[in-house]
Amino acid sequence: MTSLVTGFLRGTAAGAAGTTALNVTTQADMALRARPASGMPTATVSALAEQADVAIPGARRERQHRLEGLGGLAGTATGVAVGGLAGALRSAGVRLPAVIGAPLLGAAAMVASDLPTARLGLTDPRRWGSADWAADVVPHLAYGVATHATLAATFRADERERAEHPEGAPRSATAGSLLRAAALGAANGARSTFGSAALAWRARPGDRGAVGLLGSRVGRGGATLAALAEASGDKHPAVPPRTAAPGLAPRLALAAGGAGAAARRDGREGGPGALVAAAAAVGAAFGGQRLRAIAADRFGSDLPGAFAEDALAAGLAWWGAGRS
Known part of the structure; x- marks a missing residue:
C-alpha cells in the first residue's frame, strides 16, 4: 500500500x-x-x-x-x-x-x-x-x-x-480496525497527545516503526509528559481555541499519523484508518469545544466539561490503540 x-x-x-x-x-x-x-x-x-x-x-x-x-x-x-x-x-x-x-x-x-x-x-x-x-x-x-x-x-x-x-500486501481494513481508528482520532481531536501516549503504553517489544519508537523508554516517557502537560494546560483560559488552524492542524496530523502507525503495526492498510481518524479528530475538536461551552453555561465554569473530556479522550485513546 x-x-x-x-x-x-x-x-x-x-x-x-x-x-x-x-x-x-x-x-x-x-x-x-x-x-x-x-x-x-x-x-x-x-x-x-x-x-x-x-x-x-x-x-x-x-x-x-x-x-x-x-x-x-x-x-x-x-x-x-x-x-x-x-x-x-x-x-x-x-x-x-x-x-x-x-x-x-x-x-x-x-x-x-x-x-x-x-x-x-x-x-x-x-x-x-x-x-x-x-x-x-x-x-x-x-x-x-x-x-x-x-x-x-x-x-x-x-x-x-x-x-x-x-x-x-497488507490486509484490508475491517470495520473493527476503522472503529478503533475513529476512536483514536476522536481522542486526538479532544487532546492531541493522548493518542500517541496510548500507543506508547500499548506497544510491545517486537513492534517496529513509529509504534516501536513510541514504545521505547524515551518515547513512552516523552509521550506521557506531553499528554500530562496538555491535560493541565488545556484548562488555562489563555489557550487558543482548538478549532483555529494552529490547534486543528496538529490534531489532524497526529490523528492520521497515529491511526496509520497502528494499522501498519497490525499488518493492515494505513490509508483508510488515517482518513477516518482525521475526520473523527475534526468532529471531536468542534464537538468537544461545543460541549465545553454548554457545560460552562450550566455550571458557571467549563472545568466539569474539561475533566469529563479528559476521561473520555483517555478511554477512547486506550481502546483505539488496541490491537485488532
Missing part, C-alpha cells in the same frame, strides 16, 4: 501537470477569441490582502505587477493542492474510473478557485452567461483529465505489483 505521504507527493506532481493543461487551454481560448486575461486572480489576492491587513509594497504599477504574480502563484498552488489531496485519497484506496474521476477533479479545482471569489463578492456565478461558464468549465475539465491520467500512470506500477503479489 502506497503511503499517504508518497500518494500526496505523487498527487502534487499530477496537480502540476493538470495546472499546465488548464493554463494551456485558457491561453488557447484567449488566442482564438482574442479575449483579455482574467483579472479575477489579481482581484482575489488584493481583496484577501486587504482583509488580512497585509500591505503589498511598491508604487501603483509595482504593486499591480506583484498582485498579478501572486494571483498566478495562488492559482498554481490551488491546482497542486487539489492534486495532492487526490493522490492521498488514491493511496488510501479511493480509485475512480476516468469517466468519473476526471470531471470530479475538474469540479473540485473549479470550486476551489471560484468559491473564494464568490465569497468575497467579486463575482456571482448565478449571473454568468454561457460563454463565461464555458471559459471556466473547459479549462478545469482539461485540468481534471490531465491530473487523473497522471495519477493513474504514477500509481499503475504499485497497483499491478499488488495484484500480482497479493500475499505480500
